[in-house]
Amino acid sequence: MPTLPYMAETIVAAATPPGTGGVAIVRVSGNSVEAIARATLGGLPEPRTATYRNFRNAAGDTVDAGLALYFPAPASFTGESVLELHGHGGPIVVSLLVEAIVGLGARRAEPGEFSKRAFLNGKLDLTQAEAIADLINSGTAQAARAALRSLSGAFSDSVAALAERLVRLRMHVEAAIDFPEEEIDFLDDEQLLRGLDECAAAFAALTAAAAQGRVLRDGFQVVIVGKPNAGKSSLLNLLSGQDAAIVTEVAGTTRDILREQIDIDGLAVELVDTAGLRDDPDRIEAEGMRRARNALRNADAVLWIQDATEAEEDTLDEALPDNVPVTVIRNKVDLSGDAPGLRDGRVYLSAKNGAGIDALRTRIRELAGYENIGEGAFTARKRHMDALHRAAEHFAVGQAALQETRAGELLAEELRLAQQALGEITGAVSSDELLGKIFSEFCIGK
Numbered sequence: 514m515p516t517l518p519y520m521a522e523t524i525v526a527a528a529t530p531p532g533t534g535g536v537a538i539v540r541v542s543g544n545s546v547e548a549i550a551r552a553t554l555g556g557l558p559e560p561r562t563a564t565y566r567n568f569r570n571a572a573g574d575t576v577d578a579g580l581a582l583y584f585p586a587p588a589s590f591t592g593e594s595v596l597e598l599h600g601h602g603g604p605i606v607v608s609l610l611v612e613a614i615v616g617l618g619a620r621r622a623e624p625g626e627f628s629k630r631a632f633l634n635g636k637l638d639l640t641q642a643e644a645i646a647d648l649i650n651s652g653t654a655q656a657a658r659a660a661l662r663s664l665s666g667a668f669s670d671s672v673a674a675l676a677e678r679l680v681r682l683r684m685h686v687e688a689a690i691d692f693p694e695e696e697i698d699f700l701d702d703e704q705l706l707r708g709l710d711e712c713a714a715a716f717a718a719l720t721a722a723a724a725q726g727r728v729l730r731d732g733f734q735v736v737i738v739g740k741p742n743a744g745k746s747s748l749l750n751l752l753s754g755q756d757a758a759i760v761t762e763v764a765g766t767t768r769d770i771l772r773e774q775i776d777i778d779g780l781a782v783e784l785v786d787t788a789g790l791r792d793d794p795d796r797i798e799a800e801g802m803r804r805a806r807n808a809l810r811n812a813d814a815v816l817w818i819q820d821a822t823e824a825e826e827d828t829l830d831e832a833l834p835d836n837v838p839v840t841v842i843r844n845k846v847d848l849s850g851d852a853p854g855l856r857d858g859r860v861y862l863s864a865k866n867g868a869g870i871d872a873l874r875t876r877i878r879e880l881a882g883y884e885n886i887g888e889g890a891f892t893a894r895k896r897h898m899d900a901l902h903r904a905a906e907h908f909a910v911g912q913a914a915l916q917e918t919r920a921g922e923l924l925a926e927e928l929r930l931a932q933q934a935l936g937e938i939t940g941a942v943s944s945d946e947l948l949g950k951i952f953s954e955f956c957i958g959k
């Protein structure tokens with residue numbers, strides 16, 4: 514058998530979800546897969562060929578029967594030898610089979626451990642491993658397609674292409690530093706300046722694409738705020754198409770945070786209804802307002818609902834987060850007589866009869882940058898955004914240093930740091946801590 518960089522103790526887990534179904538798959542991976550296969554199946558099956566066998570425990574008792582599939586290392590998902598046992602899909606029979614494999618020398622897998630081994634054996638990079646989890650957890654068809662593109666390497670390739678540009682620039686700068694006798698002014702170096710411009714553009718493009726990818730993966734959180742009775746809960750009910758929130762003519766009806774998942778043309782939106790904000794709340798309302806403020810902190814966008822029969826409000830007693838777009842909604846146009854639709858950045862609508870609601874849906878899609886998400890979209894995570902931002906910052910610092918010093922040393926160092934931050938995205942640069950954090954969020958058997 515070929516020696517691999519990483520062939521660890523044997524692990525076992527059900528790869529199919531707990532519960533009842535036609536078939537359940539138990540997956541085994543590691544250095545004693547061959548011995549375990551011989552013991553439980555009575556012989557090693559043909560590689561990659563479905564073979565019907567009894568599955569036996571260490572005492573020789575049959576615990577189940579079904580198809581066995583053997584993938585010798587390194588041509589397997591994990592890069593190690595893998596055995597898949599396709600048995601009957603019941604929780605008891607599956608746990609008996611897992612126990613039988615443990616009895617033959619395997620240990621139970623930790624969450625994400627199969628994917629982690631695939632990463633350590635170079636079968637997947639980090640963004641691809643994460644894309645598996647994202648594909649499985651995707652909430653909309655668009656998110657699933659985008660995750661599939663990440664899995665096929667679309668995101669990793671863009672990151673690698675940018676990292677490659679940074680390396681070429683750094684080599685160029687370092688080569689110039691190494692020949693100081695030529696006394697060059699770095700700001701006269703046309704090729705360097707052009708390269709820097711190209712990198713800056715590539716950073717901007719990748720950051721925009723990744724930001725959309727994050728929205729596709731995590732959804733877009735829209736928080737509804739406004740005075741009591743403005744119609745916040747009515748709007749939540751209208752958008753979600755169900756009577757999720759209690760609506761009454763009593764001001765101060767909603768006292769807790771209410772969340773509803775909706776799908777706007779494939780964009781996963783989490784709507785958050787909050788307690789009406791006013792000056793003299795009772796104790797319960799005050800707690801509701803505190804929660805509303807908390808919800809505002811995580812918002813991707815805010816809808817500020819106003820009653821259109823009343824004068825336009827110019828302040829909300831609450832401090833709205835300044836980096837989050839706020840859209841004013843003039844509600845109750847059925848009473849005020851305003852025409853429904855989008856005007857001057859405000860959406861006029863009636864949460865009662867639905868007039869103007871399409872204008873709001875369009876507005877939410879725009880806020881999420883969703884209109885531009887095309888076939889090339891891939892999923893991204895907050896972790897990726899953080900690393901991208903750090904890389905872009907190093908790049909900007911390096912550019913500024915070049916302007917100041919007209920020399921290359923600081924630029925070269927910042928380019929190196931930027932490249933390193935990009936490497937964290939795909940896992941070219943990784944730490945045990947980072948890997949532990951990423952893979953522990955996976956479910957067992959993945």
Ligand SMILES: Nc1nc2c(ncn2[C@@H]2O[C@H](COP(=O)(O)OP(=O)(O)OP(=O)(O)O)[C@@H](O)[C@H]2O)c(=O)[nH]1
Binds near residue numbers: 741866
């Ligand atoms: N005519 C009309 N009435 C509306 C409209 N939207 C809401 N209302 C009414 O206004 C009242 C308050 O609506 P809610 O949705 O409970 O308002 P809210 O902002 O959630 O109020 P709180 O939870 O108390 O902060 C109810 O009687 C609704 O039926 C609308 O577009 N037109």
Ligand SMILES: [Mg+2]
Binds near residue numbers: 758759786789
């Ligand atoms: Mg309400």
